[in-house]
Amino acid sequence: xxxxxxxxxxxxxxxxxxxxxxxxxxxxxxxxxxxxxxxxxxxxxxxxxxxxxxxxxxxxxxxxxxxxxxxxxxxxxxxxxxxxxxxxxxxxxxxxxxxxxxxxxxxxxxxxxxxxxxxxxxxxxxxxxxxxxxxxxxxxxxxxxxxxxxxxxxxxxxxxxxxxxxxxxxxxxxxxxxxxxxxxxxxxxxxxxxx
Amino acid sequence: xxxxxxxxxxxxxxxxxxxxxxxxxxxxxxxxxxxxxxxxxxxxxxxxxxxxxxxxxxxxxxxxxxxxxxxxxxxxxxxxxxxxxxxxxxxxxxxxxxxxxxxxxxxxxxxxxxxxxxxxxxxxxxxxxxxxxxxxxxxxxxxxxxxxxxxxxxxxxxxxxxxxxxxxxxxxxxxxxxxxxxxxxxxxxxxxxxxxxxxxxxxxxxxxxxxxxxxxxxxxxxxxxxxxxxxxxxxxxxxxxxxxxxxxxxxxxx
Numbered sequence: 490x491x492x493x494x495x496x497x498x499x500x501x502x503x504x505x506x507x508x509x510x511x512x513x514x515x516x517x518x519x520x521x522x523x524x525x526x527x528x529x530x531x532x533x534x535x536x537x538x539x540x541x542x543x544x545x546x547x548x549x550x551x552x553x554x555x556x557x558x559x560x561x562x563x564x565x566x567x568x569x570x571x572x573x574x575x576x577x578x579x580x581x582x583x584x585x586x587x588x589x590x591x592x593x594x595x596x597x598x599x600x601x602x603x604x605x606x607x608x609x610x611x612x613x614x615x616x617x618x619x620x621x622x623x624x625x626x627x628x629x630x631x632x633x634x635x636x637x638x639x640x641x642x643x644x645x646x647x648x649x650x651x652x653x654x655x656x657x658x659x660x661x662x663x664x665x666x667x668x669x670x671x672x673x674x675x676x677x678x679x680x681x682x683x684x
Numbered sequence: 685x686x687x688x689x690x691x692x693x694x695x696x697x698x699x700x701x702x703x704x705x706x707x708x709x710x711x712x713x714x715x716x717x718x719x720x721x722x723x724x725x726x727x728x729x730x731x732x733x734x735x736x737x738x739x740x741x742x743x744x745x746x747x748x749x750x751x752x753x754x755x756x757x758x759x760x761x762x763x764x765x766x767x768x769x770x771x772x773x774x775x776x777x778x779x780x781x782x783x784x785x786x787x788x789x790x791x792x793x794x795x796x797x798x799x800x801x802x803x804x805x806x807x808x809x810x811x812x813x814x815x816x817x818x819x820x821x822x823x824x825x826x827x828x829x830x831x832x833x834x835x836x837x838x839x840x841x842x843x844x845x846x847x848x849x850x851x852x853x854x855x856x857x858x859x860x861x862x863x864x865x866x867x868x869x870x871x872x873x874x875x876x877x878x879x880x881x882x883x884x885x886x887x888x889x890x891x892x893x894x895x896x897x898x899x900x901x902x903x904x905x906x907x908x909x910x911x912x913x914x915x916x917x918x919x920x921x922x923x924x925x926x927x928x929x930x931x932x933x934x935x936x937x938x
Binding site: 542543544559561563565567569571572580581621625 | 840841843844846847848850854858859862
C-alpha cells in the first residue's frame with residue numbers, strides 16, 4: 490500500500506503561543522487505512538488534520554509525503570453562499586454528473602440541489618460538504634467533526650455513503666469526533682494526542 | 685406611514701416625490717430669474733434653448749465633450765492600472781504598504797485644485813497633464829480599495845479552495861472577485877464621477893480645449909445661459925455614470 494502521509498518528528502507551534510500544538514510527532518498513513526484522532530480540546534487534532542491537508546507547515550521536523558487528492562469536511566460546511574448546491578459541487582468536480590446525482594439522492598438532498606447554499610440548514614450544508622469531499626475521488630478523506638448537525642438517521646446515511654466509497658475506492662480516512670457513537674470506523678486504530 | 689403604502693407603489697411614489705421636488709426647484713429658479721438680469725441668472729426656458737443648441741452642435745461633441753470624457757476615462761484607467769497592483773502588493777507585503785503610505789497620504793491630502801495647478805506647472809498643461817492629474821488623485825482610491833477588498837476574502841473559503849485545489853479562474857470568479865467587489869464597486873462609483881470633475885477642473889485651470897474650457901469661455905463672455913446648459917450636461921453625465929454603476933453593482937449583488 491502506497492504511503493499518503495509521512496511526518497517525521499514534526500512539531501507545530503502557532504505564532505504567539507508559548508507551547509507547541511504538536512511536538513515530536515511521527516505518523517505514517519497508507520492508502521486504505523483509517524485513523525481516529527482522539528484527545529482533549531486543544532490537543533492538536535484539528536491542527537494535525539490541517540497539516541495532512543497542507544494547510545499548515547511544521548515548524549520543525551520533516552514531511553516526507555503529502556496526499557495528492559484530499560477530500561476534507563471542515564467543522565463548518567464552507568460552501569460558496571450564493572452558489573447552488575450543484576454549483577458548489579461542480580466547482581470542485583465539474584464532470585461528476587451521475588455520481589453527484591446519486592450521492593444527492595442517497596443523502597436526501599435531491600429536492601434542494603438547485604437551491605443556493607445560503608438557504609440550506611446546517612445539516613443540509615454538512616451533507617453537501619461531505620458529497621463535495623467524496624466527489625473529488627480523494628486519496629484521503631479528512632473528517633473534522635463535520636456531522637454535528639445531522640440527526641441519527643441522516644448520520645447513518647452519511648456514514649454508509651462514506652463506507653461504500655471507502656470500500657470501492659480504498660481511500661484513507663482520518664476522523665475526529667467527540668461522540669464515540671458517531672465514528673465512521675469505530676473499531677479502527679486511534680491516535681491519542683495531548684497530555 | 686411607509687407601512688400603509690403597498691410595496692409595489694413605493695418606487696412610483698418616490699418618483700412622484702422626486703418630480704415634485706424638481707418642479708419646485710424649477711419654479712423657484714424661474715421666479716428668481718424674473719427678479720435678475722439674464723446675464724446673472726437666466727430663466728429655465730433660456731437655458732433649455734441653450735442646452736438644445738449645445739446638444740445639436742457637432743463641434744461641441746467633437747471638440748469638447750468627447751475629448752473631456754476620453755481624458756477622464758484615460759486618467760481613471762491609468763489610476764486603476766497602477767493602483768490595483770500596488771494595492772495587491774501592499775496587501776501581500778505590509779512593509780510595501782507602509783513604504784507607500786507617505787505618498788498616498790500626500791496625494792489624498794492635497795486638495796484637487798492645488799494638485800491640478802501643480803500638474804499644470806510641472807507638465808505642459810495639455811491633455812497629458814489632465815490625464816496625469818486624474819490618475820494622481822484616483823490612484824490611492826484604487827490602491828486602498830483593492831487592499832481592503834482582498835482583506836475581505838473569507839479565509840475559510842480560501843482554505844477550502846486550497847484543499848480542493850480549485851483552479852485560479854474559479855477562485856477568482858467565486859471567492860476573490862465577490863470580496864474585491866465589496867470595496868472596488870463603491871470606489872469605482874466615486875472615482876468615475878471624480879475623474880470627470882477633476883478633468884473639468886484641470887481643463888478649466890489650464891485652458892485645454894474641452895468641457896472645462898467651454899465653461900471658462902461661457903463665463904468670460906457672460907453667456908450665462910450656455911454656462912447653465914454646460915452645468916446641466918455635466919450633471920447629466922455624472923448622473924448617468926452613477927446610475928450605470930448602481931445598476932452593475934445591483935446585478936453583481938448575490
